[in-house]
Structures are given as structure tokens and as C-alpha cells.
Amino acid sequence: MSYGKRKITGIRVKVNRLRGERFKAENRLMAQPKAMLGGPLIKMFGPCGNPNCRCKKKGNKGHGPYYYVQVKKPDGKYTHKYLGKDQNAIQLASNYSEYLKNITLLRRLNREIDTLLNDLSRSGIKQGGKYHGQVKKSGEKHQGLDAKQ
Numbered sequence: 001m002s003y004g005k006r007k008i009t010g011i012r013v014k015v016n017r018l019r020g021e022r023f024k025a026e027n028r029l030m031a032q033p034k035a036m037l038g039g040p041l042i043k044m045f046g047p048c049g050n051p052n053c054r055c056k057k058k059g060n061k062g063h064g065p066y067y068y069v070q071v072k073k074p075d076g077k078y079t080h081k082y083l084g085k086d087q088n089a090i091q092l093a094s095n096y097s098e099y100l101k102n103i104t105l106l107r108r109l110n111r112e113i114d115t116l117l118n119d120l121s122r123s124g125i126k127q128g129g130k131y132h133g134q135v136k137k138s139g140e141k142h143q144g145l146d147a148k149q
């Protein structure tokens with residue numbers, strides 16, 4: 001499939017938009033590192049033990065939020081620890097969440113830009129040309145590449 005000029009322009013516009021987003025994400029990550037816990041903040045809501053409580057009504061998400069931090073166990077699996085009402089710990093876990101959001105976004109943008117630039121570059125490959133897909137016959141010597149022989 002050959003790329004028309006309109007498609008090439010479309011790819012460039014898309015890459016430029018993604019580069020703008022990447023620049024912002026990079027700047028957020030370049031800022032002075034904030035103190036943080038070693039895992040992201042998890043907010044949870046849930047029902048209580050009282051069968052007559054309003055939290056048992058349909059559509060009620062329950063009591064909360066209750067704050068936890070996600071932590072990695074020595075076996076590599078994840079668990080979470082309750083932070084209670086420790087506002088400082090909640091803020092520090094929230095800082096980790098912010099970092100994680102930015103680094104995940106940066107990686108996604110890099111993959112998207114990589115794919116688009118690869119498509120753009122490869123659109124220059126001539127299909128069906130004289131040198132396209134030619135395989136060297138057995139016993140035939142390379143021309144030029146094996147100059148040392």
C-alpha cells in the first residue's frame with residue numbers, strides 16, 4: 001500500500017500533537033522530585049456491618065473513601081496497606097500516583113510516536129521495484145559488501 005500525500009500530512013500532524021503532549025509530560029517529570037511513598041494511592045469505598053445502614057441501599061457506593069497505599073511484597077505480588085487518616089502519608093502516596101501517571105503517559109506517547117514515525121519512514125519504500133525483495137542466489141557473491149575477500 002502506498003501512502004498518499006494527504007496521509008503523510010496526517011501522520012505529521014498527529015506526531016506533532018503527540019510531541020506537544022510528550023513535552024508537557026516530560027516537563028512534569030523534570031520538575032523537582034517530590035517526596036513520595038513507594039506505591040500509588042488507592043481509594044476504596046465499601047459497606048459497613050450494619051444491615052439497616054443507608055450504604056446497603058441500591059446505587060450507594062458505601063462508606064469512604066478509605067485510603068491505602070499499594071506495596072510490593074517480596075514474592076513480587078502486590079498488596080495494600082491502610083493509611084488511616086494520616087494526611088501526610090495520603091499526600092505522599094498521591095505524589096507517587098502522579099509520577100506513575102506521567103511516566104506511563106510518556107511511555108505510551110513514545111510508543112505511538114515510534115509507530116507513526118516508522119510508518120512515515122517506511123512509506124518511502126518502493127514496492128515492486130528492481131531491488132525490492134530480491135534474494136541472493138546461492139553461490140553468487142555480494143557485489144561491494146564483501147570487499148575484504
Ligand SMILES: [Zn+2]
Pocket residue numbers: 047048049050053054055056063
Ligand atoms: Zn453503612
